[in-house]
Amino acid sequence: MTTIGFLGAGRMGTALVAALCRTGRTVHVWNRTAEKAQALAAFGARPERTPEAAVAAADIVMVNLLDYVASDALFQRPEVTEALKGRLLVQLTSGSPKTARDTGAWATVKGIDYLDGAIMATPDFIGGVETQILYSGARDRYEKYEAVFAALGGKSAFVGEDFGVASALDGALLAQLWGTLFGTLQATTIARAEGIALDDYAASLKLFRPVIDGAEVDLLSRVRDGRDRGDEATLATIAAHNTAFQHLRHIVAERGLNPAITDAFDSYFAAAIANGHGNDDFAMLASYMVSQ
Ligand SMILES: NC(=O)c1ccc[n+]([C@@H]2O[C@H](COP(=O)([O-])OP(=O)(O)OC[C@H]3O[C@@H](n4cnc5c(N)ncnc54)[C@H](OP(=O)(O)O)[C@@H]3O)[C@@H](O)[C@H]2O)c1
Known part of the structure; x- marks a missing residue:
């Protein structure tokens, strides 16, 4: 079974790691605040002291940090870049199509396979059969690890080889979400008034x-x-x-x-x-x- 290195154990990272652990996969997890990675041992995950240790133990590496500023800073640490070489890096941090393309181009230059993902769900939906996570980038890599992606969301899909497509779809779908949520706020304000x-x-x-x-x-x-x-x-x-x-x-x-x-x-x-x-x-x- 595929061994996973996971960087980031915030709200979403915790849900993703727990879902992977539930399927019996080995997950080496690192988080900046170590206690959050340690808490995931309760699900069977293996906390690591450094990001490079989590990467080195894995077949594929998944990342879910706050933003691309944080994840790029991590990837560019020389010891992390070195450990990532020859592995598949799956970026599950939210960003814009441009940041996805820039990170994909950087990974390609460094000899790192890259997939950029967009999670169209909140943490409580992770691992659900109807949950949609979108991926773009290296199609053959997506197909090779499709079972891992299905463990995170049953409706996961490959959406294109352009690294930016998953983030672009994310942007469009979130525009729809915020249109609806702001509409709800406006409607309730009028009703109350x-x-x-x-x-x-x-x-x-x-x-x-x-x-x-x-x-x-x-x-x-x-x-x-x-x-x-x-x-x-x-x-x-x-x-x-x-x-x-x-x-x-x-x-x-x-x-x-x-x-x-x-x-x-x-x-x-x-x-x-x-x-x-x-x-x-x-x-x-x-x-x-x-x-x-
Ligand atoms: N929550 C959702 O419903 C949802 C839905 C879809 C997508 N997402 C995306 O998932 C990502 C994480 O969201 P979240 O809700 O899990 O946020 P969160 O709970 O605030 O977690 C943020 C994570 O990023 C880490 N981090 C922040 N700055 C860092 C830095 N400079 N260096 C290293 N690590 C850093 C945090 O580490 P510490 O623990 O040390 O602070 C934590 O692991 C975001 O890109 C978000 O847009 C979230």
Whole structure:
């Protein structure tokens, strides 16, 4: 069975190491704060005193630190670089596509095989059959160790040889997550300001959810196909959206709420309408995301 070196035992690293240990794999783990690595001995992991010791004992090396500044500093320690040579390095730290490409290029120059991963889950989902972790880089390396990746997430997938693709997908999916979470914050703020119980709001949201999901699916396919002109299948024109949206702005103004988000949305509607797109589909706003 593959032996794993693991660098990083924070919240996510701990969940990843525990999942690997549960499958009976040997995991040599190092963490800057040694107590966190030592605590993983309870799952059967082997704590190491230095990162190079964890690397040297392993077939493949996985890394989950706070950011690429921390992981790059670690990789560039001469003793760590030397130990990584000839091994597969799997970067599970979150970063941008550029940082993934830069680290992948550095690894290639140093004779280190590299995969860049993006974890689309919180720690409680690690090891689940439906959990998605995305990997890009060396395809043959991914295929060789697919069983290890499946132990961390049953829906793990190889998404491309460009080192940056996993991080790029991560960015897009997180944009969706934060859009939803900020939407929830805004909705609860309005409900509270208007004296609506949040349980009542939640009950209405449940019934409204299929409408939201349907509009999202429709928008995605329209943007994909470039069907941004208003047509007979348009659910609501930009002008119709904007009329309803202005009511939201009125609530925000009347209740003295923070208008930062509504002002930002308003700028997209205003620009599109000023350019004569009032009768077009909401999908037309996609071009305003790229530039004004
Ligand atoms: N938590 C999530 O839900 C989640 C979901 C998806 C992806 N991720 C990603 O997973 C990574 C870890 O997140 P986390 O939630 O586990 O964070 P965390 O609990 O704060 O853990 C951070 C880890 O990075 C280490 N670290 C920080 N700075 C370091 C440095 N300069 N040198 C060496 N080690 C350093 C910490 O070591 P110490 O223990 O010594 O501080 C710890 O092991 C991040 O890239 C995050 O974006 C997290």
